[in-house]
Amino acid sequence: MAGVALGNDASGARPGAFARAATRGYNPGMYKWFLAWRYLHTKLIAFFGIASVMLCVAMVLVVMSVMGGFLDTIRARSRGLHSEIVLEAGSLQGFPYYEEFARYASAQLPQVVRLTTPVVYSYGILRVPATTETKPVRVLGIRLGEYVQVNDFRKGLYYERFYPGTTHLAPQPLPVGGFDENGAGRLPPDLEAANARWRESESDREAVEEYLRNPFEKAPRPYVTPAVPGDRVFAVDVGGPHYAEPENYGVIVGCDVLFERRADGNFDRHLCRGADLALTLMPLSQAGNPTGEPPVKLPLRYADDSRSGIYEIDSLCVYVDADMLQHQLAMDAQPLVDGGFTRPRVNQLLIGLQPGVELNAARDAIDAVWLRFLGTLGETVSEADERLLGFVRVYSWEDLQRPFIAAVEKEKVLVTILFALISVVAIALVGCIFYMIVEKKTRDIGILKALGASGRGVAGLFIAYAAAVGICGALLGTALGCVFVWNINDIQDFLAALNPALRVWSPEVYTFDKIPEVVKRADAAWIASIAVLASMIGSLIPARVAARVWPVQALRYE
Amino acid sequence: MLRATGIHKTYRLDRVEVKVLRGASLAVEEAEFVVIMGASGSGKSTLLHILGALDTPDRGGVEFKGRELFGAATGNAARERYRNREVGFVFQFYHLLPELSVLENVMIPGLVTHPFWSWRRSRGRVRQDATQLLERVGLSHRIAHRPNELSGGERQRVAIARALMNRPTLLLADEPTGNLDETIGAEILKLLAELNQAGQTIVMVTHDPKVASHAHRQVRLADGVVRASETAGPRPSAPRATRRVAP
Structure with a gap:
């Protein structure tokens, strides 16, 4: 049958396109994007996915920014403390x-x-x-x-x-x-x-x-x-x-x-x-x-x-x-x-x-x-x-501050890894949410397949949906993280005014008198990208399940 | 146009094998209105699903315009295209997408057909076709409503409009009036008869003899095979050119 058209084309597609589809895979489908967008703003459960991605992105961004700013400040100030080279007695x-x-x-x-x-x-x-x-x-x-x-x-x-x-x-x-x-x-x-x-x-x-x-x-x-x-x-x-x-x-x-x-x-x-x-x-x-x-x-x-x-x-x-x-x-x-x-x-x-x-x-x-x-x-x-x-020893300013800087660098990596691990929860959560959606949408998947949607197309729908959830969550999370970091000292002052015990950044402990409040664009960009990717990864298993839904089973009952 | 030969289908329910079809054969000509009748569980829906490539036979074959639907060389992609372009399905339970409006539900087959990159170009035409189809089934005033805001009869008319969206060669209807009262069911059957009069080939499954009387040919399915075929009325004499029902 490959290479042979099964029928006329009444909707304007080129003759023979059906035949090519038989061998190449037929999966054009604007419906994926259309339905992903529609599900995104009509299904309440999507907001839980967006919220989880948003919180994870904001959390990692805040940690990265504060720790990164901490490290950068240490470097900058350490450099300005002594001189480039120090002969130390x-x-x-x-x-x-x-x-x-x-x-x-x-x-x-x-x-x-x-x-x-x-x-x-x-x-x-x-x-x-x-x-x-x-x-x-x-x-x-x-x-x-x-x-x-x-x-x-x-x-x-x-x-x-x-x-x-x-x-x-x-x-x-x-x-x-x-x-x-x-x-x-x-x-x-x-x-x-x-x-x-x-x-x-x-x-x-x-x-x-x-x-x-x-x-x-x-x-x-x-x-x-x-x-x-x-x-x-x-x-x-x-x-x-x-x-x-x-x-x-x-x-x-x-x-x-x-x-x-x-x-x-x-x-x-x-x-x-x-x-x-x-x-x-x-x-x-x-x-x-x-x-x-x-x-x-x-x-x-x-x-x-x-x-x-x-x-x-x-x-x-x-x-x-x-x-x-x-x-x-x-x-x-x-x-x-x-x-x-x-x-x-x-x-x-x-x-x-x-x-x-x-x-x-x-x-x-x-x-x-x-x-x-x-x-x-x-x-x-x-x-x-x-x-x-x-x-007497000859030191560069980096030598003098290295133990301190190295400790902070390790601390930054450690804290980032810890929070990234917590963020894996977001992937699992997106996976669970999408699994629930697929379970709930089995009949719709059957309908789409009855209308000619392919298994790959249906899987693509859920991956596109997850990407949309990831993009919304990443954008909102980046915005939330930025606003939080930019105002982190005001937030702390506000909390400290309510209760002095809530002052978490003590200059005696943390060396600097202010919490760093700079967000690096590159950090924000790659955290957001990873969040979108993670959301899509989280949806892979549910998407595969959706792709395998047998339309006859899905459509049998109301 | 459509020929099913020696279709066998067995389902496994836990440890029990249920032989639903045991060599059923059926031929459908262009512009025919064929009704498949049979008792509950006789395999008529299964046969319809196989005719529409929603299900696959264990044995036997289905030819559409001389080409085998389930041959070794026919891939899923070809069957998907067949479902999208050549066949329109009408189900007993309507099966509309609840998040979409009436108009969007009707447009869905068009959205499956057209890729993302050409959608801007084809959107207007798809929308126009869907609007015309809804006018034709008498629902032009309901295009912005959601399915849950419609009556059963209205939902079924939306489903019929959706089935006709890509101007299919074949309309497959599975108990389309099974969930409707008699008056509304009659309206739906009248609509199907009008479509057939306009040249639309229809295969309908029902167990109700009154419903079957609207078709011009009835086939009876029993013990997994087609037992009898009788002509109930004259075939429409629509010219080939109007075979596909335009919106």
């Missing part, structure tokens, strides 16, 4: 010959090394004399001008943003605001000028507009009358603006060390700029023992606060002048009893790279140069210095 005593090495590396690798800057660090106790509040802190001694050139530290400085060029760590007096002859609040001229420069700059228009809308926001406590000029906290008295003595070294404080964060993400800065702070330090000898001297107590001025966005850093670190700290920790050149001096020491040497230099290659090159440098020192190195130099 590995101990609180630090390591000597850092200046010599900085010169040596710059000379040996001029195409790699852009800038070097030393960092001294130790631990201490920060005290606020006005309130007698004390905090344990990690004290970093930095050369601010160089430090901001090797990392993103400047971006997180609060006053530096509004009064550019005024934050420094050198000895400084207390800036006091006052009133001009017209009774308007005024800051000392250099701060007014800096603020004017910022207001006129084009780079921060939104913040300037916000500042101009609300210039009188704060009413801080110490030193300050209730009428405060400007929305930044400065000391004010009844006279004209001036600087009050004594001059103390400046300190930049991590924003979470002293200040409470409000629900809107800003901080309650209850200290005015220039407020007195005190830092107590415990110097160590070259051998790592306390020097025997009484602890050092330094009077400092609150010059600014910094926000890296990583809670462990912002709640612990304070920054002072490197040379001053080095001196106070007795890490500068100290006289020896037999004459001569010890070598000054630092704990880190940060190295900024030339643009376009590959990170790992640069690290390896600098590591090799470090070893060569040690070779050049020869017999001149004391035994104690040699021991300290032996601890």
Whole structure:
């Protein structure tokens, strides 16, 4: 019979098409799409399928976005924390010959090394004399001008943003605001000028507009009358603006060390700029023992606060002048009893790279140069210095953060797999729903077959129906997931307002002060695609059952 | 036009084999109105299903215009096309799709025929044909209604319109009045008779002699074979060209 027409064609199809159908398969069928669409919006059960796909897509998208955003933020902020390459002492005593090495590396690798800057660090106790509040802190001694050139530290400085060029760590007096002859609040001229420069700059228009809308926001406590000029906290008295003595070294404080964060993400800065702070330090000898001297107590001025966005850093670190700290920790050149001096020491040497230099290659090159440098020192190195130099390692920023980043990466994969497994339930659910539909629609399948629909066509109908369910669920789920992620912090704030125990994202635990709220298009696209595919897979068995329905059986009874 | 020869069909009900057809033979000429009669369970519906390629015989063959429907070389695709283009079915229980309107139900055979990619081109014609068929069966005012909003007689008229959608050569009706009262059933039979007068070949199954009287030839099925064939009325003299009933 193959190749032979069984009858006339009355509906306009080409003669012989029937004959070809006998061998090739006859399955054109607009009815598949028509009925799939009709079932989609007339059958209540389809909405359960759509809802299950939607919830799974939204769930996986939220998890992927939050974890992915978490990881991306860690990467971005880790990169901005130190510098590309760090020579790390590995101990609180630090390591000597850092200046010599900085010169040596710059000379040996001029195409790699852009800038070097030393960092001294130790631990201490920060005290606020006005309130007698004390905090344990990690004290970093930095050369601010160089430090901001090797990392993103400047971006997180609060006053530096509004009064550019005024934050420094050198000895400084207390800036006091006052009133001009017209009774308007005024800051000392250099701060007014800096603020004017910022207001006129084009780079921060939104913040300037916000500042101009609300210039009188704060009413801080110490030193300050209730009428405060400007929305930044400065000391004010009844006279004209001036600087009050004594001059103390400046300190930049991590924003979470002293200040409470409000629900809107800003901080309650209850200290005015220039407020007195005190830092107590415990110097160590070259051998790592306390020097025997009484602890050092330094009077400092609150010059600014910094926000890296990583809670462990912002709640612990304070920054002072490197040379001053080095001196106070007795890490500068100290006289020896037999004459001569010890070598000054630092704990880190940060190295900024030339643009376009590959990170790992640069690290390896600098590591090799470090070893060569040690070779050049020869017999001149004391035994104690040699021991300290032996601890020094060269790291890239990725090396320093790798354990943390790798852990988060694994966490992301694990959580995604877990939620994807949960999503398999959606496939099973779609399968069950479609099986129920096929059971219920057996008679309709018989009718369609009696009207000429093929088994493959009927199977195609159910797969098209599942695809439609999957597409609707995926689109709605993507929309739901996006809206949820974009508003995730507001949702959390709302829940926390109802009951503080519902605050699931604690900055103490999760490092960042905000839940990442970015959805990547690629993530959304492939999650939605997989959801559609999964729905279609879920419908395969029911579709096969439908294809095998024997029309005579299906049509026998009403 | 249609010739069934020595049809055998056995069903298995649990462990019992029921021989429904034991060599039934039947020939139907163009423009004939043939009624298959028989007692309940005599195999008349089974024979009709085999004639319409809804079921397959265990033995024997069916030729449509000289070509075997169940030959080794005839695939499912050919039988599907036969059901879609050459045959229109009318069932006792109407078998309309409940989610679709009356018009859409009538259009369904056209939707099976036309592929997705040419639907935009053919949609207007299919819709027009379906509307004309509904006018012809007196349901033009009901095209937007759902089947559950219609009476039994109206549903059966929709089913007849659907069966005629692709202008089939052969209309197969399985107890089309079995579920209707006498008055409505008579209307349906009148409609079928009019279609036959217009040249439509009809094979109808019934167990009701009054219904059978509308046909011009009756065959009686007993013990799985055709026992008798008698002419009840004159064959219509419609020309071949009007063999297919146009909407």
